[in-house]
């Protein structure tokens with residue numbers, strides 16, 4: 001046996017999973033097809049800016065990662081403002097309403113991934129192999145084996161965190177429910193004339209939401225603009241001046257003029273839900289298990305919750321000297337995480353369709369709804385707590401051993 005756990009995929013979720021297990025002495029090997037991430041320069045930021053929920057932050061703190069993210073690259077979300085292109089309704093969430101210091105934080109995804117490498121380097125039971133893509137898998141008796149182009153690795157359990165297009169999921173024969181939204185998200189980092197004041201803003205346009213996430217620099221925001229593929233390609237081809245004007249106009253110049261912006265990158269949008277999360281000696285986490293619309297910035301947050309929950313289940317079984325690859329153990333994780341991930345995926349889809357529908361009287365009712373939710377305190381608190389991951393914080397997020 002090469003290691004007790006073979007992890008496939010070194011995105012944010014796979015890296016955190018490796019850290020949660022190896023920090024407790026579990027022998028692990030992590031295989032990732034890509035090269036390790038390097039921290040992006042402040043002048044050339046990663047266009048993909050993640051909103052991190054307070055409960056995900058607790059997981060990142062428990063593995064000693066949070067304090068390693070440079071303070072001048074970490075934004076704070078104290079308030080969230082949502083409004084519709086067609087009407088005057090508005091929904092505002094404030095962290096004070098639920099007695100929390102922040103609704104969330106923002107960090108560039110590549111920066112987060114680069115910051116974890118030194119944490120992982122200190123863990124003696126973890127080996128990381130970059131540039132190794134797994135292409136086959138075989139279970140036999142109490143072992144499971146995966147193969148890359150160069151060699152085979154054997155362990156008791158394979159954890160697949162290989163992203164939305166998961167080849168591991170296919171190798172395990174797990175079916176998915178898939179919906180192609182026929183949309184893409186254009187992501188970039190933009191500077192504006194006015195400071196963002198730690199407010200995350202989201203305007204629902206007719207063809208998709210446009211979000212501005214407040215970053216550490218007071219006039220800098222992560223932009224996530226979900227729209228049709230055709231319009232996104234047009235936006236990418238626009239001259240700098242045209243793009244700046246269009247961007248500022250689409251958010252009603254709420255932060256004044258757009259002054260400049262980083263690279264513009266496109267991501268396809270889809271909903272993918274794995275019909276099962278595990279098989280004997282095999283389990284899915286993160287985007288490999290569920291890929292959702294980025295309109296509430298929840299994808300990585302849900303994946304980190306998966307990692308914390310699975311770590312809790314595996315460590316408890318290991319303490320009782322049980323074989324952690326057995327399906328009845330892995331099902332404990334699936335039972336806790338799949339319903340929660342499904343609720344989020346469906347809620348995001350519901351929001352997306354509700355805001356895209358322009359047939360009267362929907363825009364009117366929608367605006368009425370925004371104002372109604374805004375005025376009902378318990379309903380607002382329910383929304384906020386769920387978005388902040390305050391539903392079932394797994395014990396692995398707890399610093400205590």
Ligand SMILES: Cc1cc2nc3c(=O)[nH]c(=O)nc-3n(C[C@H](O)[C@H](O)[C@H](O)COP(=O)(O)OP(=O)(O)OC[C@H]3O[C@@H](n4cnc5c(N)ncnc54)[C@H](O)[C@@H]3O)c2cc1C
Nearest residue numbers: 009011012013033050051134162163286287297299300301
């Ligand atoms: C525009 C945009 C904005 C977003 N904003 C937010 C946000 O604000 N908040 C939030 O929580 N989420 C957000 N998300 C979602 C978030 O980016 C994803 O949920 C997250 O990246 C998933 O992480 P992961 O580790 O599961 O998968 P990935 O990040 O996709 O990583 C998969 C890894 O697996 C490796 N791999 C693939 N195949 C193999 C193989 N065969 N063998 C070995 N390795 C392999 C890849 O090299 C990669 O390193 C956003 C997404 C988009 C597109």
